[in-house]
């Protein structure tokens with residue numbers, strides 16, 4: 680029996696490649712999450728999206744609590760089943776009146792997973808709407824699961840480091856996934872999506888969290904003899920394709936921070952070799 684989504688919403692996810700909105704956090708909890716993020720940024724003198732790459736949840740209990748939030752996991756379970764791994768989480772942030780954008784892209788190109796079944800939860804921590812540059816998706820663009828041809832267009836304002844840009848997208852077909860603080864959308868890794876600049880007076884902050892069913896394997900970026908790592912967030916793992924991360928028992932957990940740093944270095948190395956990164 681479904682836990683959060685209706686049958687129609689599950690069907691919509693498979694048909695269109697996304698569905699929204701769902702509430703995870705109350706207004707007050709979304710605000711206190713925002714306060715924590717902003718306190719971290721003030722302390723580090725750096726945006727969270729720059730300091731915490733790929734697995735923002737790894738060194739912080741308060742972010743580990745978000746990737747394991749029961750309402751989020753209920754929604755994910757309704758779509759991809761009861762045995763769930765979370766392999767990544769990244770902030771996407773734009774300040775008030777910020778020209779930064781996310782070009783039209785598919786996540787599949789970066790992820791290297793087989794089968795390509797990542798479901799991304801995009802949790803809105805502020806208002807995400809047309810003015811603030813919410814995520815927009817092209818319905819049905821995930822259907823073939825094929826990678827749509829793209830160019831790498833580098834721009835200092837593109838939040839995608841390598842600038843994957845699918846050209847010729849019919850923007851009139853794009854559907855805005857507008858969200859209030861504490862609400863989330865879900866999207867399939869192959870759906871074409873992107874977002875425009877923030878023209879509003881407030882920041883637009885989202886946390887993008889990536890879930891897979893346990894049978895999915897990573898087929899790219901693996902080091903010989905080393906399993907990729909992910910958090911088992913619900914159910915059991917009968918496949919053993921991933922090494923399970925231990926949740927942090929303290930904030931600024933030193934070992935987890937070191938793991939994040941190692942991943943960052945690997946990522947820089949891959950970029951030097953001209954390989955794609957898991958944006």
Ligand SMILES: O=C(O)CCC(=O)C(=O)O
Nearest residue numbers: 771781801814874885887
């Ligand atoms: O936050 C954005 O504007 C884009 C997010 C995105 O591309 C993603 O979560 O996959």
